[in-house]
Amino acid sequence: MTQIARLKTTDPDFDTRLDDLLAWESVSDTGVKQTVDEIIAAIRAQGDAALIDYTARFDRWQPRDASALALDPTRLSEALAHIPAAQREALETAAARIRSYAEHQRMEGWEFVDGDGTRLGQKVTPLDRVGLYVPGGKAAYPSSVLMNAIPAKVAGVSELVMVVPTPQGELNELVLAAAAIAGVDRAFAIGGAQAVAALAYGTERVPACDKIVGPGNIYVATAKRAVFGQVGIDMVAGPSEILILCDGETDPDWIAMDLFSQAEHDEDAQSILIAWDADYLERVAASIERLLPQMERSAIIATALNDRGALILARDEDEAAAVANRIAPEHLELSVAEPEALAAKIRHAGAIFMGRYTAEALGDYCAGPNHVLPTSRTARFSSPLGVYDFQKRSSLIQASAAGAAALAGTASTLARGEGLTAHARSAEYRGPEHEA
Amino acid sequence: MTQIARLKTTDPDFDTRLDDLLAWESVSDTGVKQTVDEIIAAIRAQGDAALIDYTARFDRWQPRDASALALDPTRLSEALAHIPAAQREALETAAARIRSYAEHQRMEGWEFVDGDGTRLGQKVTPLDRVGLYVPGGKAAYPSSVLMNAIPAKVAGVSELVMVVPTPQGELNELVLAAAAIAGVDRAFAIGGAQAVAALAYGTERVPACDKIVGPGNIYVATAKRAVFGQVGIDMVAGPSEILILCDGETDPDWIAMDLFSQAEHDEDAQSILIAWDADYLERVAASIERLLPQMERSAIIATALNDRGALILARDEDEAAAVANRIAPEHLELSVAEPEALAAKIRHAGAIFMGRYTAEALGDYCAGPNHVLPTSRTARFSSPLGVYDFQKRSSLIQASAAGAAALAGTASTLARGEGLTAHARSAEYRGPEHEA
Numbered sequence: 080m081t082q083i084a085r086l087k088t089t090d091p092d093f094d095t096r097l098d099d100l101l102a103w104e105s106v107s108d109t110g111v112k113q114t115v116d117e118i119i120a121a122i123r124a125q126g127d128a129a130l131i132d133y134t135a136r137f138d139r140w141q142p143r144d145a146s147a148l149a150l151d152p153t154r155l156s157e158a159l160a161h162i163p164a165a166q167r168e169a170l171e172t173a174a175a176r177i178r179s180y181a182e183h184q185r186m187e188g189w190e191f192v193d194g195d196g197t198r199l200g201q202k203v204t205p206l207d208r209v210g211l212y213v214p215g216g217k218a219a220y221p222s223s224v225l226m227n228a229i230p231a232k233v234a235g236v237s238e239l240v241m242v243v244p245t246p247q248g249e250l251n252e253l254v255l256a257a258a259a260i261a262g263v264d265r266a267f268a269i270g271g272a273q274a275v276a277a278l279a280y281g282t283e284r285v286p287a288c289d290k291i292v293g294p295g296n297i298y299v300a301t302a303k304r305a306v307f308g309q310v311g312i313d314m315v316a317g318p319s320e321i322l323i324l325c326d327g328e329t330d331p332d333w334i335a336m337d338l339f340s341q342a343e344h345d346e347d348a349q350s351i352l353i354a355w356d357a358d359y360l361e362r363v364a365a366s367i368e369r370l371l372p373q374m375e376r377s378a379i380i381a382t383a384l385n386d387r388g389a390l391i392l393a394r395d396e397d398e399a400a401a402v403a404n405r406i407a408p409e410h411l412e413l414s415v416a417e418p419e420a421l422a423a424k425i426r427h428a429g430a431i432f433m434g435r436y437t438a439e440a441l442g443d444y445c446a447g448p449n450h451v452l453p454t455s456r457t458a459r460f461s462s463p464l465g466v467y468d469f470q471k472r473s474s475l476i477q478a479s480a481a482g483a484a485a486l487a488g489t490a491s492t493l494a495r496g497e498g499l500t501a502h503a504r505s506a507e508y509r510g511p512e513h514e515a
Numbered sequence: 516m517t518q519i520a521r522l523k524t525t526d527p528d529f530d531t532r533l534d535d536l537l538a539w540e541s542v543s544d545t546g547v548k549q550t551v552d553e554i555i556a557a558i559r560a561q562g563d564a565a566l567i568d569y570t571a572r573f574d575r576w577q578p579r580d581a582s583a584l585a586l587d588p589t590r591l592s593e594a595l596a597h598i599p600a601a602q603r604e605a606l607e608t609a610a611a612r613i614r615s616y617a618e619h620q621r622m623e624g625w626e627f628v629d630g631d632g633t634r635l636g637q638k639v640t641p642l643d644r645v646g647l648y649v650p651g652g653k654a655a656y657p658s659s660v661l662m663n664a665i666p667a668k669v670a671g672v673s674e675l676v677m678v679v680p681t682p683q684g685e686l687n688e689l690v691l692a693a694a695a696i697a698g699v700d701r702a703f704a705i706g707g708a709q710a711v712a713a714l715a716y717g718t719e720r721v722p723a724c725d726k727i728v729g730p731g732n733i734y735v736a737t738a739k740r741a742v743f744g745q746v747g748i749d750m751v752a753g754p755s756e757i758l759i760l761c762d763g764e765t766d767p768d769w770i771a772m773d774l775f776s777q778a779e780h781d782e783d784a785q786s787i788l789i790a791w792d793a794d795y796l797e798r799v800a801a802s803i804e805r806l807l808p809q810m811e812r813s814a815i816i817a818t819a820l821n822d823r824g825a826l827i828l829a830r831d832e833d834e835a836a837a838v839a840n841r842i843a844p845e846h847l848e849l850s851v852a853e854p855e856a857l858a859a860k861i862r863h864a865g866a867i868f869m870g871r872y873t874a875e876a877l878g879d880y881c882a883g884p885n886h887v888l889p890t891s892r893t894a895r896f897s898s899p900l901g902v903y904d905f906q907k908r909s910s911l912i913q914a915s916a917a918g919a920a921a922l923a924g925t926a927s928t929l930a931r932g933e934g935l936t937a938h939a940r941s942a943e944y945r946g947p948e949h950e951a
Contacts, residue, residue, distance in 0.1 A: 311896035460747030
């Protein structure tokens with residue numbers, strides 16, 4: 080029997096119970112932080128030598144020298160050539176769809192000319208070099224390689240550098256094949272905080288990157304936070320979540336399985352269903368009981384559902400949408416007859432899966448949009464990973480002589496109001512009096 | 516005599532000297548971090564009561580109760596009504612130009628339908644509530660209020676909450692007037708780490724925000740870093756910088772004053788000129804010597820130029836552009852006859868000021884583009900503050916029955932390859948076999 084929480088929006092303590100359910104604070108372990116700081120300092124000071132030492136110690140294989148840290152480029156294409164055809168086809172189909180969606184996201188520059196002949200604009204450029212962290216061992220997800228690498232290449236990043244730890248020298252062929260498909264330019268068999276430090280600061284062998292993306296364990300996440308500023312990073316993700324809003328007309332087995340698909344990630348994952356039909360919630364609960372024992376990862380699913388899941392009864396669809404906006408979920412399924420009308424009421428969500436046929440799992444792998452999404456209510460202020468994360472903007476200003484003269488007075492008045500007279504005089508040099 | 520560094524790209528140690536010159540690491544002071552953590556914990560635990568205590572202690576005035584922390588909305592419009600007409604006009608001119616530029620940045624959603632009838636898209640929504648930190652006292656810059664607030668309002672942020680400390684109860688009328696013009700919705704007379712904590716977590720009186728932007732001292736910056744994740748934040752800025760590339764034909768007094776305009780911000784500011792004409796560098800050096808004693812902030816300027824400034828001789832324009840890309844400056848002036856050709860070679864810069872008439876000071880106040888820009892080489896991976904920082908994206912996926920059936924096989928194959936069978940089964944429920 081799962082003990083998934085049952086909440087009603089009419090409960091007097093609903094707000095508090097929901098807050099408790101959603102609460103997630105990544106504990107910043109002082110021990111981890113200190114270890115990571117030491118690793119970063121060692122990589123900065125000793126470069127490849129430290130990288131070899133840490134790899135031997137943490138990944139339990141001994142690189143014979145620094146050149147052994149690099150993966151031969153042909154290694155990726157060989158993996159692609161040797162994986163089963165069905166997997167290769169699935170990876171290529173997914174990659175094509177991810178690329179097609181990403182191409183819609185590419186930002187373009189623009190400019191305009193004002194009445195005084197001053198040109199104003201925005202120039203868009205790709206990042207030069209990006210590092211992609213890929214976890215090794217069991218949690219190696221080829222889909223994550225596609226999702227992180229393809230937007231970078233669509234943005235025009237010239238060099239995409241993958242790092243992947245090889246515990247006891249073991250490589251995941253699907254990960255390498257995905258890297259080949261996604262267009263990874265260079266790869267290194269390193270991982271952990273030492274790989275993040277190498278990507279951020281560079282070593283003799285590993286080139287310094289401008290941004291580091293990709294998931295990792297607590298050491299990787301802590302290292303990414305530590306090097307932020309030196310390089311850009313993507314969001315540090317919390318546990319994965321799904322929120323489903325259902326009108327009570329979807330097959331309850333489908334909804335149960337969608338809840339499982341999040342819960343199977345790990346014990347901290349969060350699966351929540353909101354419906355405005357009490358009987359339907361019971362039918363989903365019955366599906367959960369029936370299907371759970373069939374699942375390969377039933378223990379993980381049960382823990383996640385018991386500790387962080389919920390079945391919530393709302394008064395109606397509008398109230399369900401209001402609760403969804405409060406939760407600001409990573410994944411939001413709108414399993415209703417008219418998903419467009421409901422989607423119009425949603426202000427905060429990483430990805431919205433509309434209609435009964437749009438299982439979140441389709442989005443996780445191959446629908447096209449990215450599966451790297453804001454977690455832990457950060458969809459209130461942040462966005463899915465996209466091409467725009469690998470592009471940046473520069474403002475362009477080109478004042479004509481007339482334009483500079485027109486602006487000089489305003490700039491000078493404001494600069495003097497702030498006590499910055501060099502600013503004022505710099506503007507005044509281009510002003511009308513100086514001209515005359 | 517200033518002792519501004521002279522470098523030549525042909526010097527054997529040029530790379531090292533340039534790296535040393537650019538090196539900037541914000542020292543993370545453990546004492547500051549600990550104080551900030553305590554303040555955040557107190558605000559979270561005690562709310563307004565702690566806010567009143569800290570305000571009395573740090574800002575040296577005693578709020579009679581929590582209501583005294585809020586600024587009356589009429590206070591802003593009164594300030595606007597009472598400032599000198601020239602300043603009001605300058606603020607309004609600047610605001611109109613900043614707004615006009617920002618409107619070009621607004622992102623719009625999009626969608627498309629694939630061959631199987633699956634709709635894919637991206638929905639764009641504004642942030643609900645944004646907190647704007649404005650420093651009090653001497654470093655109170657009304658231009659920063661405009662630059663931070665206007666993009667948020669153009670994005671459609673419904674509630675913009677300003678906090679501004681009032682040391683010994685003193686308010687800056689220009690800051691309040693700028694807030695009125697920019698459309699700030701609510702304002703509080705609080706500052707420091709306690710104001711950041713209040714904006715991040717909310718108190719009885721101060722509403723919790725989704726993002727916090729705006730400059731501040733080391734306590735404010737440390738607090739913003741600490742609450743990042745709970746809320747979004749803008750970049751934590753380093754010292755301001757200007758890099759000027761000049762072909763030797765601009766009045767050297769103009770260039771000297773442009774270098775001063777950065778250097779006068781503070782002793783850590785960085786002003787660098789690159790030219791490919793050794794005589795011209797000497798003429799600028801002479802202008803610096805002649806003009807410096809006239810400057811109100813000559814001591815600050817001299818320290819900044821001596822400690823962090825440089826006059827660099829390059830071989831030619833192309834080499835100067837390459838050095839500029841290595842520096843990735845916050846502000847880049849292209850003081851040359853053909854700025855467009857040179858701008859095409861620039862990959863990394865926060866803002867590019869093109870041609871001899873485009874003084875950086877014009878951009879600081881009123882050209883239109885934002886003056887909140889990436890510092891300390893972060894233009895390699897980040898962008899000026901803009902409307903897009905106050906919008907976020909949600910992915911939209913609406914699979915048709917046929918589309919879901921087409922995607923199910925791919926998703927299932929990839930999910931099983933990753934050992935995630937609930938994902939696979941969730942996709943398969945929508946697949947062709949299940950349909951039949």
